[in-house]
Amino acid sequence: MPAPDAVLLDMDGTLVDTEGLWWEAVASVAESLGRPLSAADTPHVHGRTIEDVAAYLLPDGRDAAAMTERLTDAFAERLAGELPVVPGAPELLAGLAAAEIPTALVSASPRSIVELVLPRLGHAFDLVIANEDTPRGKPHPDPYLEAARRLGAAPGRCVVLEDSPAGVAAATAAGCRVLVVSPHDGLPPAEHVYGERRADERT
Template sequence: MPDASPFQPRPIDGVIFDMDGLLLDSETLANEALVGAGASLGVDIPPAFCRRLVGVPADGCRALVREAYGPDFPLETFFARQEAHLSALVAAGRLVLKAGVEPLLDYLDRECLPRAIATSSSRSRTDHHLAQVGLDRRFDAIVTRDDVTRGKPDPEPYLTAARRIGQAPERCLALEDSHSGARAAHAAGIPVIVVPDLLDPTEDIRAKALAVMDDLHAVLDYVRHARAAHPS
């Protein structure tokens, strides 16, 4: 359900999705892989630190790890091992969709609404993970960290995604789970609904969000209502 504060449905001509933690139940796997990579190097990576990396592009993650563990920490080895751990978890079938993904995409298909992904993941990881769960052909555009100069919370990923689906930012709807992603969408002038995964929304995020909702089933109800109120 949405936040307690009421909100009016807005026109929606396109939808832009985050990927990890929003479409895919992948953040818990990524954190498990971080812990495993640290253990292989004899380093304890606490869950609270893992959550600091949620939604942060690779360069930002590297900076946070370097800050926490010092200049002598084997950064490239650590992230290579994390990628290997994550790949093993995905290959074992543990990557699944978040609740409500398919009904929402099916509705967008019926309404002929363009949709994009704006993710902080790399192109190779994004393409592989979407193919693993059968979503690789369900988006009109996919913007990864390799497609932009500045990642989230900079607005560039969302502005690029809106441009690629041919819609004005203010006529799109962004769907996010992370703080940095919500800030990026807001900075791009795109109304954003936050569907929390591992991070509870702060007061700052709640102030920036159109609404905070439990899952994508609730988002689907909102989009239906908005389309009924503002038909194309």
């Protein structure tokens, strides 16, 4: 398999194990609305944009902007503490940098949340796509198509690492090659993501 033109990585649940913190944030807000979350709510929370979750909690659309702000604040408050990096993430990012493969962080979170997490990853991404950067977020393909476009890469020549069904759907719809990962299993080594890259393929 040829080496990819770029590797595009999800953030929450892929590089940092924040899905539990996100669930806690949404659950706390939902509880205040008198509608406790259950396992049936997972597909509507996990991997979705904050705006989508706000709309899910308030299906009549009232106070959507205020609800989005409440969810963002609740999540940011939890991110201020210890942030668990997924096992293998530092090694994977270092390996991609050593192989000179462009990387993009492609997140469903707003930029304010992404900027809280980025310093803890210790990696200089070539590009960061946050929720505000595309008209539609995951599970639509827009974020991954935009990342590929800005990097000058064909979507079919990009490898995406994702953990959520919404993210996998977005990457698949964009035409990217997808590696489904889990924060509990850790991330694969860089060589597994890009294969053995020949020296003459490097720029």
